[in-house]
Amino acid sequence: EPEVTQTPSHQVTQMGQEVILRCVPISNHLYFYWYRQILGQKVEFLVSFYNNEISEKSEIFDDQFSVERPDGSNFTLKIRSTKLEDSAMYFCASGRTSNYGYTFGSGTRLTVV
Amino acid sequence: RKEVEQDPGPFNVPEGATVAFNCTYSNSASQSFFWYRQDCRKEPKLLMSVYSSGNEDGRFTAQLNRASQYISLLIRDSKLSDSATYLCVVGTEGFKTIFGAGTRLFVKA
Numbered sequence: 001e002p003e004v005t006q007t008p009s010h011q012v013t014q015m016g017q018e019v020i021l022r023c024v025p026i027s028n029h030l031y032f033y034w035y036r037q038i039l040g041q042k043v044e045f046l047v048s049f050y051n052n053e054i055s056e057k058s059e060i061f062d063d064q065f066s067v068e069r070p071d072g073s074n075f076t077l078k079i080r081s082t083k084l085e086d087s088a089m090y091f092c093a094s095g096r097t098s099n100y101g102y103t104f105g106s107g108t109r110l111t112v113v
Numbered sequence: 114r115k116e117v118e119q120d121p122g123p124f125n126v127p128e129g130a131t132v133a134f135n136c137t138y139s140n141s142a143s144q145s146f147f148w149y150r151q152d153c154r155k156e157p158k159l160l161m162s163v164y165s166s167g168n169e170d171g172r173f174t175a176q177l178n179r180a181s182q183y184i185s186l187l188i189r190d191s192k193l194s195d196s197a198t199y200l201c202v203v204g205t206e207g208f209k210t211i212f213g214a215g216t217r218l219f220v221k222a
Contacts, residue, residue: 031208042215043157043200048208056209091156098208099145104156 002026006092006105013082013112021077021108023092032075033093033102034067036060043091049075050098082112114139117203119213127221130191134216136184136201145204146177148186150197151215157200160186191220 005024013019025032034046047057047067054067066078075094079086089109093102119136126132138146146163161168163175163184174187184201201213 033208033210035212043151043212045210045212048210050208058209089154099162099204101147101159101162102210104158106156 002103004092004094004103004105006090006108008108009106010109011111013110015084015112016081018078018080019082019110021079021090021092021110023075023077023094023105024073025075025092025094026103027073029094029096029103031095031098031102032069033095034077035091035093035104036088037091037107038088046077079110082110084112086110087112115213116140116211117201117213119199119201119216121214121216123217123219125219125221126191128191128193130220131187131189132191132218133188134186134199134201134218136186136213138182138184138201138203138211140203140205140211141179141182143182143203143205145210146184147202147204148173148175148184149200149202149212151200152197157202157212160199188218191218193220193222196220 007022032049037043045058046061048055068076089107091107092105095102148160149157151157163177167176172189176185198215200215204210
């Protein structure tokens with residue numbers, strides 16, 4: 001069964017540093033998403049990406065965040081100047097269509113210290 | 114009113130029981146609806162999409178009532194492996210998806 005692959009599985013970073021979270025979506029999927037889940041809380045939408053551009057973003061996705069599809073297969077989330085409250089599980093997801101449902105990767109646990 | 118609201122539970126049921134979860138959403142322009150399950154510290158996994166006509170997949174039945182802005186999930190003949198958190202998810206225009214906080218289910222032997 002096709003998978004969404006995320007790396008690394010766990011990243012520890014110092015406050016103020018930049019991190020890049022990487023995702024390889026399923027190859028024939030056209031819609032890509034990033035979500036985060038703070039421990040014990042609900043899954044929160046960050047951003048959706050289609051046709052090489054952001055199609056929707058949440059209030060959380062401010063200037064600290066950016067997404068990129070650098071080479072047609074990878075999909076990255078960059079978090080600049082990390083804060084303690086950025087510590088969370090970050091999930092990438094992809095879908096064939098916008099309303100069919102998405103496949104999630106296993107997530108990157110980001111710990112900011 | 115929360116965008117997507119679910120009873121957090123937990124629901125504690127014996128094996129073989131039938132259990133139903135409900136979910137309400139606030140945005141009447143919502144266009145797509147899903148149930149996901151999430152095991153502890155794992156990623157959400159798509160259980161089923163939900164359509165106005167209702168849909169069934171084995172022991173699982175989902176219903177959507179657009180007029181009442183209400184979604185339901187029925188699990189029949191519960192198995193131990195059904196123990197998880199069930200997430201109601203609503204897609205709005207512009208490819209934004211809103212997750213409910215989830216309903217926890219424990220199925221006991």
